[in-house]
Amino acid sequence: MNEINYLLAAMLVMTVATYITRLTPFLLFSKGQESSLFNYISKSTPPMVMTILVIYMLKDVEYLTFEIVYTFIALLVTAGLHIYKRNALLSIVSGTIVYMIFVQT
Known part of the structure; x- marks a missing residue:
């Protein structure tokens, strides 16, 4: 009880x-x-989160192997699609798919 x-x-x-x-x-x-602090936080949080995710992704990469090529191609796809389409979900999913294709083949 x-x-x-x-x-x-x-x-x-x-x-x-x-x-x-x-x-x-x-x-x-x-x-x-509306608060200027709230506006600043709402505009700066997504880039900060993306930066943290990129740093987290790059911390375990072995830079002396061919894995770095896969990683940077996936990173370029993600950044390119995000700049082109301005859709975070599309860019993250596309970059992940590209990376997984490289790693699995």
């Missing part, structure tokens, strides 16, 4: 925390009150 109470209490805490974190942006940035 004690374990059930613990699980219910944990679920209640998680529910309240999730609700508060989902509600807070709507309370802080209500319609008509």
Whole structure:
């Protein structure tokens, strides 16, 4: 019985925390009150995330093998499609497919 109470209490805490974190942006940035900080964050977050993903991808590459060629071709496909189409999902999926084709063949 004690374990059930613990699980219910944990679920209640998680529910309240999730609700508060989902509600807070709507309370802080209500319609008509745009913040320059919020605008900066919304514009700079996607490039920062993409940069972190590229650095994470390149950290395990063995630069003295032919794997570096596959990696940079996939990276060029991803960057080229993103610049051309401005669609992050298309560019990431295409780069991943190109890399997987190179690695699997």
